[in-house]
Amino acid sequence: IGRKDMELYGRRGVIYADNRNDLRLRMAKGYDGFTETVLKLPEQASPYDDPFSYFKAVIRKEITMQPYDLSSFENNLIVMEILDAARRSAKTGTTIRLK
Numbered sequence: 001i002g003r004k005d006m007e008l009y010g011r012r013g014v015i016y017a018d019n020r021n022d023l024r025l026r027m028a029k030g031y032d033g034f035t036e037t038v039l040k041l042p043e044q045a046s047p048y049d050d051p052f053s054y055f056k057a058v059i060r061k062e063i064t065m066q067p068y069d070l071s072s073f074e075n076n077l078i079v080m081e082i083l084d085a086a087r088r089s090a091k092t093g094t095t096i097r098l099k
Contacts, residue, residue, distance in 0.1 A: 006017040013027040021086070023039040047053035047063065054071060057063045068074050085096035 005019060008015040008017075013025065016026070019023065020057050021043065025037040025039065025042065026034045027037075028034050038064075043049060047057040051071070055076060058065050058071075063077045070079040085098055089096045
């Protein structure tokens, strides 16, 4: 199992990111049924193919990270706020609204 596997559950379906290249989208059909779409993402060029290569390229100033890039401070601060809200929601059983 890759380090980047993830499952996202919504009201009408699920997205499975099995690894960095394979996604499955399942949309509910009734109580037990679903349709599934399989997506194959292309391999990224170096240094974008590996988080550690990307980090090395940024600190060596080989590439410039833009504000709100996926790995940027700004974007990851938002991610932390979302994760904290999810944790608080699970603990209290209430909806946490974000600004």
